[in-house]
Amino acid sequence: MRVPFAAGLTADQFVAAFKYVETQRLVAEPVPGISAEPDEQNARYFGIKIDGPHESPFEGGVFRLELFLPEDYPMAPPKVRFLTKIYHPNIDRLGRICLDILKDKWSPALQIRTVLLSVQALLSAPNPDDPLANDVAEQWKTNEPAAIATARQWTRQYATGK
Amino acid sequence: MPKDIISTQIQAIEDVNNIFQIPPSTARILLQFFGWDKERLVERYYDGDQDRLFEEAHIINPHKLPRQDSNTEHKEMTCEICYVDYPRKDMTGLPCNHRFCRHCWVSYLQSKIMDEGTGEKITCPAHQCPIVADEVTISHLLQGHPEIQARYEFFVAKAFVQGNKLVKWCPAPGCENAVRVNTVEARPVKCKCGHAWCFGCQQPTHEPVHCPTLKAWLKKCADDSETANWISANTKECPRCKTTIEKNGGCNHITCRSLNCKYEFCWSCLGAWEPHGASWYNCSRFDEKDSMQARDQHSRSRVSLERYLHYYNRYHNHEQSQKFEQQLFAKVDKKMEEFQQRGMSWIEVQFLKKAVEVLCLCRQTLKYTYVFGFYLRKNNQAVIFEDNQKDLEMAVETLSQYLEQDMDSATGSASSSSSSSSSSSSSSSSSAATTAQATSNPTVLADIKQRVLDKSQYCESRRKVLLDHVQDGYEQGVWEFDAAGN
Numbered sequence: 063m064r065v066p067f068a069a070g071l072t073a074d075q076f077v078a079a080f081k082y083v084e085t086q087r088l089v090a091e092p093v094p095g096i097s098a099e100p101d102e103q104n105a106r107y108f109g110i111k112i113d114g115p116h117e118s119p120f121e122g123g124v125f126r127l128e129l130f131l132p133e134d135y136p137m138a139p140p141k142v143r144f145l146t147k148i149y150h151p152n153i154d155r156l157g158r159i160c161l162d163i164l165k166d167k168w169s170p171a172l173q174i175r176t177v178l179l180s181v182q183a184l185l186s187a188p189n190p191d192d193p194l195a196n197d198v199a200e201q202w203k204t205n206e207p208a209a210i211a212t213a214r215q216w217t218r219q220y221a222t223g224k
Numbered sequence: 225m226p227k228d229i230i231s232t233q234i235q236a237i238e239d240v241n242n243i244f245q246i247p248p249s250t251a252r253i254l255l256q257f258f259g260w261d262k263e264r265l266v267e268r269y270y271d272g273d274q275d276r277l278f279e280e281a282h283i284i285n286p287h288k289l290p291r292q293d294s295n296t297e298h299k300e301m302t303c304e305i306c307y308v309d310y311p312r313k314d315m316t317g318l319p320c321n322h323r324f325c326r327h328c329w330v331s332y333l334q335s336k337i338m339d340e341g342t343g344e345k346i347t348c349p350a351h352q353c354p355i356v357a358d359e360v361t362i363s364h365l366l367q368g369h370p371e372i373q374a375r376y377e378f379f380v381a382k383a384f385v386q387g388n389k390l391v392k393w394c395p396a397p398g399c400e401n402a403v404r405v406n407t408v409e410a411r412p413v414k415c416k417c418g419h420a421w422c423f424g425c426q427q428p429t430h431e432p433v434h435c436p437t438l439k440a441w442l443k444k445c446a447d448d449s450e451t452a453n454w455i456s457a458n459t460k461e462c463p464r465c466k467t468t469i470e471k472n473g474g475c476n477h478i479t480c481r482s483l484n485c486k487y488e489f490c491w492s493c494l495g496a497w498e499p500h501g502a503s504w505y506n507c508s509r510f511d512e513k514d515s516m517q518a519r520d521q522h523s524r525s526r527v528s529l530e531r532y533l534h535y536y537n538r539y540h541n542h543e544q545s546q547k548f549e550q551q552l553f554a555k556v557d558k559k560m561e562e563f564q565q566r567g568m569s570w571i572e573v574q575f576l577k578k579a580v581e582v583l584c585l586c587r588q589t590l591k592y593t594y595v596f597g598f599y600l601r602k603n604n605q606a607v608i609f610e611d612n613q614k615d616l617e618m619a620v621e622t623l624s625q626y627l628e629q630d631m632d633s634a635t636g637s638a639s640s641s642s643s644s645s646s647s648s649s650s651s652s653s654s655s656a657a658t659t660a661q662a663t664s665n666p667t668v669l670a671d672i673k674q675r676v677l678d679k680s681q682y683c684e685s686r687r688k689v690l691l692d693h694v695q696d697g698y699e700q701g702v703w704e705f706d707a708a709g710n
Contacts, residue, residue: 136305137335169351170332171304171322176351 096178098129106131110142110178114221115186119213120148123221127157127181129174139168140177147220149213151190151199159184160194229381229402232391236260244269246286249358256344257281260388282347282354284319303328305349316365318357322350329365330372337372343379344387394419395426410435431589432694433596437705441595445536454529462487463494463518494518535598542591545624549587552580552627559631566669575673579627579680586620586683589691596694601704605697612690619686623679630672 095113110127114120126145132138142164144157152160163172163180193199202209233252239262240251257280258265268277278285300309305328317323324332332349336342346362348355359380366373385391385402394401396419403413403423410424412431421428425435433441459470462478465485469478476491477500488497560573593613600606697703 134331134335134339137331137339163351167352169349169353170328171324171350 091175093175093179093182096175096182098174098178106135108174112178112182112185114217115182118186119210120150120185120217120221123217125185125221129177131174136170136172139164139172140174142177142181147216149198149209149216150185151188151193151195151202152184154195158194160192228404229384229391232404233260233384236262240265247358247360249360250283250286252359253283253356254281256383256387260384260390282345282356283358284355286319305332316361318348318355318361320348320350320353320355322348322353324349326365330369333362333365333376334369334372337376337379341379343376344383392423392426395421429588430592430595432691433592433599434698437599438592438595441598444532460491460494460522463489463496532598535594539591539594542587542594546584546587546591549580549584549624552583553577556580556627563669568669568673572673575677575680576627576631579623579676582680582684583620583623583627586616586623586687589687590617590620593690599705601706603702603704605693605702609690609693609697612686612693616683616686616690619679619683623676623683626672626676626679631676 095115097111099109101107101109108129108131110129112125112127114123114125123146125148128143128145130141132141142159144153144159146157148157154160159181161180161184163169163177188202190199190202198209201212236255237248237251240246240255241248243266244251246254254265254269254277255262258268275285299312301312301315301323302309303315303325304322305324308325310325312323315323315325316329328349333346336346344356346357347353348357362376363373366376385393389408390406391402391404393399394403394415394417396415396417399415399417399419401415401417403415405411405413405423408423410422412420412429413423414420419428422430422435425439427435427438427442430438455468459468461468462480462482462485464487465480465482467480467482467485469480471478471491477497478489478491480487480489489495490497490500556576560576563573563576564570590613593609593616597606597610597613600609694703
């Protein structure tokens with residue numbers, strides 16, 4: 063947002079207006095199984111909760127994530143990270159997510175909601191061929207039933223009841 | 225950015241437009257996609273699936289653009305990036321019809337161009353839309369942002385030169401020109417800045433040697449294979465544990481100092497010490513089979529090192545001289561003024577500059593003849609080549625001497641500028657003395673001019689003879705090369 067705007071808004075005002083619109087949308091058209099709460103101190107920071115999708119090893123769990131809008135958002139992608147421990151080939155120990163739209167496939171026409179929907183879809187369809195957590199991916203490829211069992215076990219242990 | 229790069233691009237785009245009747249911006253993207261190879265593009269265009277061609281180049285077929293409905297132009301629509309509503313006509317979009325407001329477009333371009341450093345292949349900002357933004361649209365959007373625009377144009381020019389096999393940047397430091405050729409081949413070209421280089425490998429012009437050979441030579445000079453050669457020629461290895469040993473005393477009875485080895489052997493024959501008995505300084509067991517083998521190996525690497533150094537020294541020497549002779553240009557400028565004060569006309573003194581040019585050119589060729597010679601296998605033609613090389617070398621040294629020393633003595637300023645004339649060739653003191661005596665005599669100047677002219681012409685012709693001979697040899701396949709240069 064470093065370009066001056068004809069509407070007469072300063073860059074900060076513009077971002078605020080813009081984010082208001084987007085957040086309103088997020089609230090007005092809630093996505094089933096996803097909630098986003100803006101942080102009270104920092105308007106760029108959101109606390110996210112995603113329900114584990116049906117018929118996935120993560121079903122029954124509620125996963126907490128953090129989402130941060132960098133200064134050049136929406137030209138640069140938001141930063142998203144899992145806070146809840148999860149056993150998934152595309153999510154590493156630190157909660158970092160391997161997802162193309164969060165990196166080089168980012169488009170400014172994407173929104174927070176579409177990003178979160180993609181994260182939810184990633185939970186339904188783990189992709190061990192493009193891994194971030196190598197050990198998990200290895201297990202997923204060589205012994206899928208065992209990997210799914212571990213994922214269920216982790217979901218019960220870390221993603222329920224808190 | 226040089227104007228001729230732009231005009232070359234415009235020319236190519238116009239040519240394509242005349243054939244296809246498509247918008248220039250589309251033509252540019254297509255040309256860029258085909259590395260500015262017009263023939264290949266035209267071939268693909270008429271030969272088969274046009275839709276696939278456009279899809280691969282990530283553009284919409286301009287003949288199939290959806291018709292714009294003028295009724296909707298005044299309706300408001302929401303920019304999908306900032307969610308602000310604008311009349312449709314104020315939004316900008318590519319032929320894919322994803323439209324965004326101008327502000328978002330500019331921020332998007334700014335982030336792509338300034339932050340990510342991409343100029344070509346900026347796609348539509350919509351998610352998963354592969355359509356490439358054309359130059360006209362981008363330039364139009366960037367009006368009022370000269371900084372971004374300039375950088376964008378720089379990227380476009382760079383992409384043009386990199387994508388086009390017929391154009392290359394001049395490798396001279398600080399030179400911003402590009403040189404265009406008509407066919408792709410390794411041949412000497414000359415940039416407007418004066419730098420002469422090879423279009424194939426972008427090294428300075430390197431006749432008579434070919435690019436791959438020169439590359440091998442430069443690599444050989446740069447890496448430390450020759451250090452290994454030196455070690456091999458000046459040291460020996462312990463026959464048992466292969467530790468490298470340099471002899472530092474007179475006695476041939478060597479005891480390996482390597483911790484676990486302690487092998488005792490004879491430096492001279494490299495056989496075990498035990499059979500030598502008490503003959504401490506002499507070796508009578510020189511003819512034993514394994515010690516002979518060890519020695520053969522040793523002497524071979526010594527010969528190969530000597531051979532390399534022979535060629536390298538001459539190569540390096542000419543390179544040094546070449547550097548000094550670059551400075552001659554400045555010196556010769558002064559000389560030309562002096563000569564004019566002594567009654568020669570401007571046109572009459574131009575011979576000096578020309579002579580220095582010839583000298584530099586011949587010096588450069590001479591330098592590379594040693595690379596050629598190093599890899600060349602001996603045969604009858606190789607002997608002729610070496611004769612040519614010798615001839616050219618002698619002529620060049622004489623010319624260099626005329627220009628560096630005799631010229632000084634001719635104008636009587638030898639002492640003042642002798643520091644810069646520390647050439648490798650020895651001055652012929654007698655001719656210097658006679659010319660010094662008659663400095664003011666115009667006939668002496670005329671005499672020098674004649675000598676320089678003759679010699680530089682001779683150099684030029686010898687250079688041509690040498691290069692022609694090498695070229696003929698290439699064509700008739702008489703040259704045999706040794707990859708290792710042995």
